[in-house]
Amino acid sequence: MMKWIGRLGLLVLIGLVCLVGVLLWNTARYTLAPTAQSTGGAPLLRVGAERVAAKLGNALRHQTVSSVDPNSVRKDAFTAFLDQIADDFPRVHAQFERRLISGLTPVFHWQGRDPSLPPVLLIGHYDVVPPLLNNRSQWAYPPFDGAVAEGHVWGRGALDNKGAVISALEAAELMLETGFTPERSVWFAFGHDEEVGGARGAQQVVSYFQSQGVQFEWVLDEGSMVLDGIVPGLAKPLASINTAEKGYMSVDLVARSEGGHSSLPTDELSVEILAEALVNLRDNPVPGEYDGVTKAFFDAIGPAMPFGQRVAFANSWITRGVLASALSGANTTNAMLRTTTAPTMLQASPRENVLPSEARATINFRLHPRDTVDGVLAHLRDVIADERVDVVHDGSGRPASAVSRVDSAGYALLSSTASAVFGDVIVAPGLTIAALDARHYQVIADDIYRFNPFLFDASDLPRLHGLNERVSIDNLVKAVQFYAAVIAAQ
Numbered sequence: 001m002m003k004w005i006g007r008l009g010l011l012v013l014i015g016l017v018c019l020v021g022v023l024l025w026n027t028a029r030y031t032l033a034p035t036a037q038s039t040g041g042a043p044l045l046r047v048g049a050e051r052v053a054a055k056l057g058n059a060l061r062h063q064t065v066s067s068v069d070p071n072s073v074r075k076d077a078f079t080a081f082l083d084q085i086a087d088d089f090p091r092v093h094a095q096f097e098r099r100l101i102s103g104l105t106p107v108f109h110w111q112g113r114d115p116s117l118p119p120v121l122l123i124g125h126y127d128v129v130p131p132l133l134n135n136r137s138q139w140a141y142p143p144f145d146g147a148v149a150e151g152h153v154w155g156r157g158a159l160d161n162k163g164a165v166i167s168a169l170e171a172a173e174l175m176l177e178t179g180f181t182p183e184r185s186v187w188f189a190f191g192h193d194e195e196v197g198g199a200r201g202a203q204q205v206v207s208y209f210q211s212q213g214v215q216f217e218w219v220l221d222e223g224s225m226v227l228d229g230i231v232p233g234l235a236k237p238l239a240s241i242n243t244a245e246k247g248y249m250s251v252d253l254v255a256r257s258e259g260g261h262s263s264l265p266t267d268e269l270s271v272e273i274l275a276e277a278l279v280n281l282r283d284n285p286v287p288g289e290y291d292g293v294t295k296a297f298f299d300a301i302g303p304a305m306p307f308g309q310r311v312a313f314a315n316s317w318i319t320r321g322v323l324a325s326a327l328s329g330a331n332t333t334n335a336m337l338r339t340t341t342a343p344t345m346l347q348a349s350p351r352e353n354v355l356p357s358e359a360r361a362t363i364n365f366r367l368h369p370r371d372t373v374d375g376v377l378a379h380l381r382d383v384i385a386d387e388r389v390d391v392v393h394d395g396s397g398r399p400a401s402a403v404s405r406v407d408s409a410g411y412a413l414l415s416s417t418a419s420a421v422f423g424d425v426i427v428a429p430g431l432t433i434a435a436l437d438a439r440h441y442q443v444i445a446d447d448i449y450r451f452n453p454f455l456f457d458a459s460d461l462p463r464l465h466g467l468n469e470r471v472s473i474d475n476l477v478k479a480v481q482f483y484a485a486v487i488a489a490q
């Protein structure tokens with residue numbers, strides 16, 4: 001018997017040693033994917049830093065704030081912006097065919113030499129969110145002055161998204177100055193209502209292209225940047241070229257009970273029933289997995305992580321469960337792993353001394369590419385399982401976008417160009433957790449990538465839709481070089 005146990009122990013020991021060996025072997029072989037740092041042999045374009053900074057300053061001076069209420073939109077600011085870019089990019093406006101969609105979203109066509117090649121499309125938006133006017137004095141430079149100071153251009157829209165729009169236009173303008181013509185056609189579309197859903201801008205642009213039978217090889221939109229010090233543990237900046245964006249849906253939970261006078265509360269109050277349901281939901285999130293676009297992202301950045309994490313990412317065949325629960329622990333990685341659940345609006349009694357007969361909560365979900373609207377609803381009903389609570393869904397909502405390919409020529413070009421412009425960076429295919437104009441375009445493009453070529457660090461995060469939005473002039477120069485190199489390859 002003892003001998004038998006001894007043999008078993010020996011076998012377990014040998015098994016463990018083998019396992020550790022396999023884990024370490026996988027870790028040793030797990031290295032960063034090589035990214036060609038090339039722009040096809042062409043040197044990066046020489047860019048006049050002051051010139052592009054001044055043009056962005058001009059663009060930021062127009063208060064192109066979009067709104068869901070069309071009556072509150074200052075249309076004159078949008079037309080003034082369009083006049084401004086016509087002045088600042090004369091060659092683009094003289095040589096490209098320009099069309100205004102819904103009167104305010106410009107689409108430019110740079111005719112390529114070979115019309116048989118599928119074209120590419122660069123998109124962005126020039127509408128902005130309001131500048132938090134209550135805090136106007138907290139802006140170091142007023143949000144619509146377009147100040148060029150301290151090595152930066154300051155103002156609402158500098159990062160989101162006029163900086164990219166102006167950089168792409170400047171790249172085209174400079175290339176026209178050199179007499180360049182691309183082989184395949186390059187199109188540009190700059191939406192005027194992205195921040196409020198893109199119904200009159202991007203959606204109508206897509207209808208226009210459909211009516212013309214234009215299908216793109218790829219589309220490039222905003223959606224991520226070169227993230228510096230944003231991912232904990234990552235030693236190098238990360239060019240996250242996002243291949244998908246999450247979906248969106250909202251659902252109401254409605255709990256009912258007897259109303260009455262608050263001096264005589266009953267046993268089961270609608271607010272308490274609703275609160276129970278909300279706690280239940282928090283404790284039972286939509287399941288997340290270490291797979292798909294999430295796995296592709298961590299597979300790409302894992303080799304640059306500290307040793308312990310590297311072992312885990314290199315051996316996800318055995319650690320995927322551990323990885324999924326570890327990544328669920330931080331809100332940023334949790335949002336990459338699963339459909340998120342966010343109760344956002346609560347409604348009950350209109351008066352402090354009245355028991356509400358109905359309590360209502362609105363839950364906002366951001367759908368991971370693996371989930372469907374129906375699947376999330378089924379999960380929600382399963383978790384609530386309380387006949388006192390109605391799950392009310394008006395049929396709206398949408399799944400996540402399709403996931404674009406990473407083995408395409410387009411992805412390879414964007415990756416190698418990011419490396420050529422930004423130097424020693426990691427390139428990874430990521431998931432955009434917010435909603436963009438890009439989602440409208442998937443019906444007319446094989447692949448859609450979401451990436452703005454700006455170096456972005458933790459101090460920039462609160463500036464997005466926040467105070468003191470700005471972009472460095474150095475970033476603008478790099479962005480122009482990036483777009484120029486991408487166009488030069490067409």
Ligand SMILES: [Zn+2]
Pocket residue numbers: 125160161194222
């Ligand atoms: Zn944006």
